[in-house]
Amino acid sequence: MAITMTICTFILCFIVFIIILETLRFTSEHIIQKRNNLLHANTSNNKTSIDKFEINEENKTVDIDAIRKITTEESNEILNKQIKNILEFIDIVFCVYLDNQNLNKFKSNVILYATKQESFDYKKLEITIKNKNDLYNLGWSIWNYLKTGNQEKMVKLLKLSFYEELRNIEETTIAKSFTKKTKGNTLKIPDIEKFLIDYKTNTITHQQ
Numbered sequence: 345m346a347i348t349m350t351i352c353t354f355i356l357c358f359i360v361f362i363i364i365l366e367t368l369r370f371t372s373e374h375i376i377q378k379r380n381n382l383l384h385a386n387t388s389n390n391k392t393s394i395d396k397f398e399i400n401e402e403n404k405t406v407d408i409d410a411i412r413k414i415t416t417e418e419s420n421e422i423l424n425k426q427i428k429n430i431l432e433f434i435d436i437v438f439c440v441y442l443d444n445q446n447l448n449k450f451k452s453n454v455i456l457y458a459t460k461q462e463s464f465d466y467k468k469l470e471i472t473i474k475n476k477n478d479l480y481n482l483g484w485s486i487w488n489y490l491k492t493g494n495q496e497k498m499v500k501l502l503k504l505s506f507y508e509e510l511r512n513i514e515e516t517t518i519a520k521s522f523t524k525k526t527k528g529n530t531l532k533i534p535d536i537e538k539f540l541i542d543y544k545t546n547t548i549t550h551q552q
Contacts, residue, residue: 426490427458433536436543441472450505457501458490466504476513479506480521481533487522489536495522 431451439447446469453466473479479502487498499518503510510518 423458423490423492427455429540430454430458430486430489430536433540437534437539438471442469446470453501453505454486457486457497458492460492466501468507469505470508471506474509476509477521478533479509480518483518484522485533485536495519498522 431454434451434454435447438450442450449467449469450471453469456466473482483498483502487495496515496519499515499522502518503513503515
């Protein structure tokens with residue numbers, strides 16, 4: 345009788361163990377399936393979100409061509425104003441060092457530089473300024489104000505414009521001396537922008 349009870353108890357425990365295992369298996373499979381469903385749903389949602397922002401010509405939110413045109417026009421307007429100012433500066437400051445013909449040549453050269461012309465067809469001119477350091481400082485002031493082109497092109501402008509004064513000077517030597525403050529200056533080249541503001545202010549004051 346005792347043996348029979350033991351066997352029955354063993355069988356009952358075994359059945360319970362099997363039921364627990366099946367329950368755990370079912371629960372685990374259910375959890376895995378649910379997780380896979382969530383992952384699939386998230387992937388689908390992300391793809392939908394990306395598709396909404398697909399880049400193509402029909403999906404433009406702004407007129408890129410219009411922006412480019414406006415930016416170019418604004419840049420040209422700024423450059424035109426700067427060129428007008430620099431030519432006025434040359435007239436005011438250098439009319440005592442250049443006659444009319446050479447003054448116009450120099451202004452033509454500056455326009456070629458400012459508008460980034462490929463040709464270095466700079467005209468040679470005669471100037472009463474003979475101090476090389478003054479010419480270097482002049483070139484730096486124009487380059488710094490216009491902010492167009494690189495210093496090498498400005499060095500080329502100086503070299504070709506003031507041929508007689510700089511013909512024996514290497515471009516590399518000029519470039520090394522190309523700074524705001526040049527030792528050995530005899531002519532003080534004023535800050536262009538500040539000079540023009542002060543000049544116009546004084547002119548208006550004298551006219552009143």
